[in-house]
C-alpha cells in the first residue's frame with residue numbers, strides 16, 4: 001500500500017507530464033472505483049489545463065483551470081503510469097491497454113497518464129478548488145508531517161493523557177496526516193519509543209523528539225523515491241515504487257541495527273496490523 005513518500009514520488013513523476021498541460025481527452029472506463037466517479041467526470045476533465053499538482057496526505061490534487069480540483073487516491077493497489085515523450089523525459093512508447101486501466105488522461109503534450117487499479121480501492125473525485133480542503137476525505141486530516149503545522153507542541157498536546165499506544169496515535173490521521181504502518185514503525189525505532197507504550201505515558205521531551213525523526217524518515221524515503229525517478233527512462237513508466245531499506249519494518253527475527261544493542265527485531269500485532277520493533281532499545 002503506497003504511503004506518503006510513495007505518493008509524493010508519484011506526484012513528482014506526474015508533474016512534468018501534467019503541470020501546465022491540457023487534458024485533451026479523459027478516458028473513464030468504468031463508473032466507479034471505491035466509490036462512484038463524480039457525474040460527467042470525463043466531460044468535466046476534458047479541455048482542462050492542470051495548473052498545479054499538489055499533495056495532501058496520501059491524496060494527489062490536480063488544480064484545474066476551470067476552478068475544479070481533481071482528487072486522486074491510489075488506494076491499496078492503484079498504479080500511475082506515464083508514457084509518451086512530452087519533455088524528453090519519458091522515452092517509452094505508449095503501452096498496449098491493460099485490464100484494469102480504469103482512467104486514462106491523454107495530455108495535449110503527448111503524455112498519457114494511466115491509472116490502473118485491479119482491486120479498485122482507489123478513488124477519484126472532483127470538487128471546487130476554493131473549498132477543496134472541505135472535501136470529506138480531507139477535512140478530517142491533521143497537519144502534514146512535513147508542514148509547519150506539525151510541530152513539537154502539537155504532538156505533545158495531542159499525546160497528553162492519551163490511553164492508546166504510540167503506534168495507534170501516530171497512525172491516527174487526525175493527529176498527523178499521511179503516516180502509515182511502515183514509517184511509523186521506522187520513526188518509533190529511531191526515537192527509541194516502544195510501539196506499545198501508551199502515548200500519554202511518554203515524556204514530553206521524547207514526544208518532541210519524534211517530530212524531527214518523523215520528518216527525517218519521510219524525507220529520506222522521498223529522496224529515495226526521487227532517485228528512482230532518475231532511472232525512469234529505463235523503467236516501464238510506473239511511478240512510486242522504489243527500493244528502500246528499513247531498520248525494523250519487515251525484519252522480524254533479524255538483529256537490531258542500533259549499534260551495541262544486540263536485540264532482535266520482533267513483530268507484534270496491534271489493531272490488526274504488524275508492528276516491528278526492538279524490545280531491547282525501544283521503551
Ligand SMILES: [Zn+2]
Pocket residue numbers: 256257258261262263264278279280281282
Ligand atoms: Zn535494539
